[in-house]
Amino acid sequence: MWQWFQDNSVWILIVASVIVLLFMMFNDTIRRFLSLNKSEKWHKKIHGIVDVGFWVFEVFVFIIMILAFIALALPSDQNRVEVTTEMIKEWFVDHGFRIILILAIGIVLWIAMKRVIPHLIDRTLAIPREGESPEGMRRRAKTVSGVFLGLSKVLIILFVVFMVLSELNVSVGPILAGFGVAGLAVGFGAQYLIRDLIAGIFILVENQYRVGDVAQVAGVSGVVEEINLRKTVLRDLDGIVHHVPNGEIRVASNYSRHFARVNLDISVSYNTDLDYAIDVINRVCKEMAAEKKWSQLFITIPQVLRVNKLADSGIEIKVTGDVKSLQQWAIMGELRLRIKKEFDKVGIEIPWPHTKVYFGNKPGET
Numbered sequence: 229m230w231q232w233f234q235d236n237s238v239w240i241l242i243v244a245s246v247i248v249l250l251f252m253m254f255n256d257t258i259r260r261f262l263s264l265n266k267s268e269k270w271h272k273k274i275h276g277i278v279d280v281g282f283w284v285f286e287v288f289v290f291i292i293m294i295l296a297f298i299a300l301a302l303p304s305d306q307n308r309v310e311v312t313t314e315m316i317k318e319w320f321v322d323h324g325f326r327i328i329l330i331l332a333i334g335i336v337l338w339i340a341m342k343r344v345i346p347h348l349i350d351r352t353l354a355i356p357r358e359g360e361s362p363e364g365m366r367r368r369a370k371t372v373s374g375v376f377l378g379l380s381k382v383l384i385i386l387f388v389v390f391m392v393l394s395e396l397n398v399s400v401g402p403i404l405a406g407f408g409v410a411g412l413a414v415g416f417g418a419q420y421l422i423r424d425l426i427a428g429i430f431i432l433v434e435n436q437y438r439v440g441d442v443a444q445v446a447g448v449s450g451v452v453e454e455i456n457l458r459k460t461v462l463r464d465l466d467g468i469v470h471h472v473p474n475g476e477i478r479v480a481s482n483y484s485r486h487f488a489r490v491n492l493d494i495s496v497s498y499n500t501d502l503d504y505a506i507d508v509i510n511r512v513c514k515e516m517a518a519e520k521k522w523s524q525l526f527i528t529i530p531q532v533l534r535v536n537k538l539a540d541s542g543i544e545i546k547v548t549g550d551v552k553s554l555q556q557w558a559i560m561g562e563l564r565l566r567i568k569k570e571f572d573k574v575g576i577e578i579p580w581p582h583t584k585v586y587f588g589n590k591p592g593e594t
Contacts, residue, residue, distance in 0.1 A: 517529040
């Protein structure tokens with residue numbers, strides 16, 4: 229059996245590589261197709277079955293590729309052995325049952341990790357923290373769970389692969405030694421990778437941002453869709469997905485940590501009664517905060533803070549107030565709309581740039 233595998237190892241490696249590439253390309257498509265037009269309960273069940281099936285498939289293909297690499301590296305025996313049905317039966321009795329048992333143990337470990345890790349992290353992070361909202365704690369728990377599940381998956385796959393290789397009488401020691409030598413060889417070129425991993429650990433430990441937060445990292449703003457130890461994935465308002473290596477992040481700005489703030493500059497013309505304009509703005513803010521649709525989103529009612537600037541075309545009035553995370557943009561947009569409509573009703577002018585042109589005449593002359 230091994231002789232046949234060694235003779236065809238090149239083709240086996242090529243086919244396995246093509247299968248892995250196709251699997252990576254169509255992974256999401258397969259998941260969407262299986263969950264199409266299904267109920268929520270059925271969707272969760274299908275999701276669990278697909279996860280287990282994909283995990284088994286990944287382990288199987290990974291083992292095949294490693295065996296193909298080993299077969300290519302070992303010297304080929306000139307004696308050809310014909311593969312017979314009896315040989316296959318004998319091999320299955322000697323090794324097949326044990327390999328199936330190892331795969332089953334790996335599946336059980338993976339299922340257990342998927343259930344235990346999120347539960348433990350939820351309980352660990354359930355301790356109330358000052359200023360942290362329940363939604364923020366859920367986002368952090370989801371982020372940390374995703375990272376630990378990813379690490380657990382890699383460790384379980386490696387455990388299963390090495391157990392199967394041992395069952396096939398393939399010496400694991402030289403493979404580990406080879407990995408060690410290869411690691412030293414690429415270590416000098418992996419400085420950026422190590423930097424990314426260390427930065428990723430600090431991002432998680434310090435809870436700088438979580439999946440679902442709106443943040444700006446390395447000059448890129450968007451919703452955080454994924455965090456792992458190597459990179460952060462964000463999607464901006466244009467729908468563009470940005471992959472930012474964690475080691476490139478010098479400043480991380482979180483727009484949704486604990487609470488957010490309304491920060492508006494409302495311009496009025498120079499001939500406006502400022503006291504009256506301030507009363508109108510404050511009244512609009514109070515009326516909006518009193519409505520059932522918006523009341524739950526306010527922490528403090530926005531109000532005029534000060535006359536902020538005597539600008540070229542008008543006077544800027546600053547309005548501030550604390551609101552719940554991720555709600556500042558919707559609230560500011562609604563306030564702008566209401567203030568503009570109210571200004572139109574009461575006759576307060578919102579200025580625009582004016583330019584006076586003189587054609588050689590003296591000031592005051594027409």
